[in-house]
Amino acid sequence: xxxxxxxxxxxxxxxxxxxxxxxxxxxxxxxxxxxxxxxxxxxxxxxxxxxxxxxxxxxxxxxxxxxxxxxxxxxxxxxxxxxxxxxxxxxxxxxxxxxxxxxxxxxxxxxxxxxxxxxxxxxxxxxxxxxxxxxxxxxxxxxxxxxxxxxxxxxxxxxxxxxxxxxxxxxxxxxxxxxxxxxxxxxxxxxxxxxxxxxxxxxxxxxxxxxxxxxxxxxxxxxxxxxxxxxxxxxxxxxxxxxxxxxxxxxxxxxxxxxxxxxxxxxxxxxxxxxxxxxxxxxxxxxxxxxxxxxxxxxxxxxxxxxxxxxxxxxxxxxxxxxxxxxxxxxxxxxxxxxxxxxxxxxxxxxxxxxxxxxxxxxxxxxxxxxxxxxxxxxxxxxxxxxxxxxxxxxxxxxxxxxxxxxxxxxxxxxxxxxxxxxx
Amino acid sequence: xxxxxxxxxxxxxxxxxxxxxxxxxxxxxxxxxxxxxxxxxxxxxxxxxxxxxxxxxxxxxxxxxxxxxxxx
Numbered sequence: 026x027x028x029x030x031x032x033x034x035x036x037x038x039x040x041x042x043x044x045x046x047x048x049x050x051x052x053x054x055x056x057x058x059x060x061x062x063x064x065x066x067x068x069x070x071x072x073x074x075x076x077x078x079x080x081x082x083x084x085x086x087x088x089x090x091x092x093x094x095x096x097x098x099x100x101x102x103x104x105x106x107x108x109x110x111x112x113x114x115x116x117x118x119x120x121x122x123x124x125x126x127x128x129x130x131x132x133x134x135x136x137x138x139x140x141x142x143x144x145x146x147x148x149x150x151x152x153x154x155x156x157x158x159x160x161x162x163x164x165x166x167x168x169x170x171x172x173x174x175x176x177x178x179x180x181x182x183x184x185x186x187x188x189x190x191x192x193x194x195x196x197x198x199x200x201x202x203x204x205x206x207x208x209x210x211x212x213x214x215x216x217x218x219x220x221x222x223x224x225x226x227x228x229x230x231x232x233x234x235x236x237x238x239x240x241x242x243x244x245x246x247x248x249x250x251x252x253x254x255x256x257x258x259x260x261x262x263x264x265x266x267x268x269x270x271x272x273x274x275x276x277x278x279x280x281x282x283x284x285x286x287x288x289x290x291x292x293x294x295x296x297x298x299x300x301x302x303x304x305x306x307x308x309x310x311x312x313x314x315x316x317x318x319x320x321x322x323x324x325x326x327x328x329x330x331x332x333x334x335x336x337x338x339x340x341x342x343x344x345x346x347x348x349x350x351x352x353x354x355x356x357x358x359x360x361x362x363x364x365x366x367x368x369x370x371x372x373x374x375x376x377x378x379x380x381x382x383x384x385x386x387x388x389x390x391x392x393x394x395x396x397x398x399x400x401x402x403x404x405x406x407x408x409x410x411x412x413x414x415x416x417x418x419x420x421x422x423x424x425x426x427x428x429x430x431x432x433x434x435x436x437x438x439x440x441x442x443x444x445x446x447x448x449x
Numbered sequence: 450x451x452x453x454x455x456x457x458x459x460x461x462x463x464x465x466x467x468x469x470x471x472x473x474x475x476x477x478x479x480x481x482x483x484x485x486x487x488x489x490x491x492x493x494x495x496x497x498x499x500x501x502x503x504x505x506x507x508x509x510x511x512x513x514x515x516x517x518x519x520x521x
Binding site for chain 1: 461462463464465467468476480493497500501503504505520521
């Protein structure tokens with residue numbers, strides 16, 4: 026990586042190096058979608074009809090992976106109520122399971138902390154993500170970014186919405202909120218996604234982690250000298266029990282928040298567009314009545330949650346839905362399985378923005394519920410409004426033989442959404 | 450008329466309630482839930498807010514009968 030040779034502190038040189046990196050195609054990172062599984066849902070339903078809780082990992086027909094005989098058998102949960110029960114009981118089901126992978130790439134973060142440490146640390150950054158605080162960014166930031174992206178293809182009549190919009194707007198929004206120079210986004214976007222997909226490629230994930238650390242080091246120095254109106258300036262001055270955070274703690278926060286902001290909304294907004302484009306009647310309904318956008322987004326989060334697997338560890342032996350769980354067992358919550366639980370939703374596999382509103386676990390649940398949920402809702406709404414305001418006759422327009430689909434296991438989204446449109 | 454009951458000990462300040470029923474719920478400066486005016490939201494929204502609370506800090510009552518399901 027061009028960056029490692031640069032040392033941490035020469036910001037101008039870093040900028041120059043970064044600006045030499047061109048924006049890239051999300052297709053390049055296809056292998057980050059750990060497991061290119063297109064439709065895991067029939068398997069989840071089959072499992073759920075046997076039992077909402079299973080001993081062992083999900084087998085998608087590739088044969089079961091080798092289990093380590095020295096650790097308790099892992100547990101897979103595909104039922105809604107059972108998923109909620111695990112996420113709510115954060116004393117029994119610990120987040121420490123994230124130590125293994127995420128601590129290596131991100132450092133110690135709130136993702137792996139339990140109470141009360143989790144609450145104290147989350148409170149340092151959560152005010153930035155409250156809906157009232159975010160409201161100022163709607164017009165000032167998000168709409169402008171999306172309009173600029175639309176300007177770049179408005180004359181063409183045809184575009185890939187993933188490449189042109191969903192892959193590009195969330196990273197620019199979170200960059201501004203954190204306080205990272207927006208023009209650097211092609212590089213930190215790549216690192217963010219590579220970091221998140223460390224399970225698919227360990228060396229690449231670790232290299233991305235190191236690159237981000239060096240990059241943040243320079244930004245932190247700058248913000249200490251010249252505080253601005255952004256989260257990094259907050260973090261360098263905030264105190265916990267009378268102590269400022271040390272640099273490593275701040276890097277950890279940023280290595281969590283940047284990928285979280287970059288990757289999840291890119292996938293979630295892509296899934297919403299996929300749902301609407303494959304159901305043109307519902308797309309038209311939303312076009313006619315923009316007040317339907319929030320419920321359309323909630324339905325897409327239920328139907329295709331972008332982060333589809335959450336992990337916990339049982340701290341002592343217990344039982345869930347009658348299935349015994351050994352103390353120390355890892356518990357995999359398949360959010361996509363929970364969100365299509367036939368016992369909770371009618372026609373769960375159907376994308377229907379008019380269904381009777383029920384809660385879902387697309388943002389997770391319990392004390393670790395997505396901290397960026399208000400940001401995700403706001404920026405996806407603004408992006409869809411901009412798309413509908415400016416692009417008429419929007420429809421999927423794949424190349425011959427091109428299969429447009431959502432794929433992935435832990436993270437799910439469409440790789441591309443080629444559309445034709447008429448400029449308004 | 451529905452009554453909102455809050456368990457402030459449980460409240461984690463997710464703000465999800467104010468998304469589902471913005472007239473009824475808000476967060477104070479410490480990030481804890483504040484009840485505004487329950488009459489401004491339809492009862493179904495209050496129930497969504499209660500069932501959408503990630504930590505189950507909200508319940509909705511008709512007299513002594515609880516009308517939300519306590520969980521999603």
